[in-house]
Amino acid sequence: MDITVLFKISYGLYVVGCMDGDRPVGCTINTCFQVTSEKPILAISLNKNNYTLEAIKRNRRFSLSIIAEESDTSVIGQFGFCSSRNVDKYADYGYDVVAGAPIVKGVFAGRLILDALNFVDNETHVVVMARLIDTVKGEGTPMTYDYYHRVVKGKAPKTAPTYVESRDSVAQATAPAAKRKYRCNLCGYIAEFDGEMPEDYHCPICKVDSTQFTLVN
Ligand SMILES: Cc1cc2nc3c(=O)[nH]c(=O)nc-3n(C[C@H](O)[C@H](O)[C@H](O)COP(=O)(O)O)c2cc1C
Incomplete structure (x- = not known):
């Protein structure tokens, strides 16, 4: 299916x-x-x-x-x-x-x-x-x-009735390979930067600071 x-x-x-x-x-x-x-x-x-x-x-x-x-x-x-x-x-x-x-x-x-x-x-x-x-x-x-x-590039947790692994899991990253991608440890949001993530960056979805992000690539 x-x-x-x-x-x-x-x-x-x-x-x-x-x-x-x-x-x-x-x-x-x-x-x-x-x-x-x-x-x-x-x-x-x-x-x-x-x-x-x-x-x-x-x-x-x-x-x-x-x-x-x-x-x-x-x-x-x-x-x-x-x-x-x-x-x-x-x-x-x-x-x-x-x-x-x-x-x-x-x-x-x-x-x-x-x-x-x-x-x-x-x-x-x-x-x-x-x-x-x-x-x-x-x-x-x-x-x-x-x-x-599509626009906010947000995810949903497994408790959402419409959660779908392929769409909502943090493994799905859509950024071009050249960009650096950082994943928010709390909500899974993927932030993309040309270089390092700025120290004063905050997640636009859940507001945690840059220390709560993990480099994905
Ligand atoms: C975009 C989005 C959509 C969600 N939709 C639902 C939903 O329709 N029903 C639901 O039970 N949880 C949904 N959730 C998950 C709950 O908001 C989440 O489990 C929350 O932590 C529950 O908090 P509580 O324990 O204070 O009730 C959604 C989360 C997000 C981010």
Whole structure:
């Protein structure tokens, strides 16, 4: 079976936010779609190992921030490659609370506030069906998953439902051989330079500094 046909399915990118007691938690997702139009219900798919799923099971109200091409791309890595179990993902960005759900500060195409209705078990992932209860207008052009891979040159971890080894593993490097390639140890981003990596360089995806990169070639 040619798995690359799955690359033709379009997605957006979102930050899920949920209060875990008095602490905001959340994660990056690309899996969200609208299920019904009347009193809209939406669905998201969460890996069973993700702390965000545990939090939403306890406190059913959560937010989706729709990532824009104009958003700070470091949010994607910060929320997508660390776990809220041991990291305060909001520390560098700040957050507001809208109807009981945290929304990370910054430029986003819009915000949705939802209440989880039910949880559908799908082996490694759980699909959360949720009722839309409020919206906040935003700005910018919604970022597609394709744009994230093609323009931002971002990767996804194995917990993403759409993870594909050939596309998302750090082994895949697209730079011309003459360039020096450095791989981010945290998120797998490949940075290319004509010479040495500048010392003050930071990963555009997850913000770690140049000491967290490994020379690939
Ligand atoms: C681009 C991208 C897309 C992702 N999509 C999903 C997704 O749709 N569902 C999911 O469960 N995890 C997805 N992830 C992975 C989670 O964001 C990641 O496992 C995160 O560390 C979970 O954090 P938590 O433990 O605080 O919930 C994605 C990550 C990235 C970078």
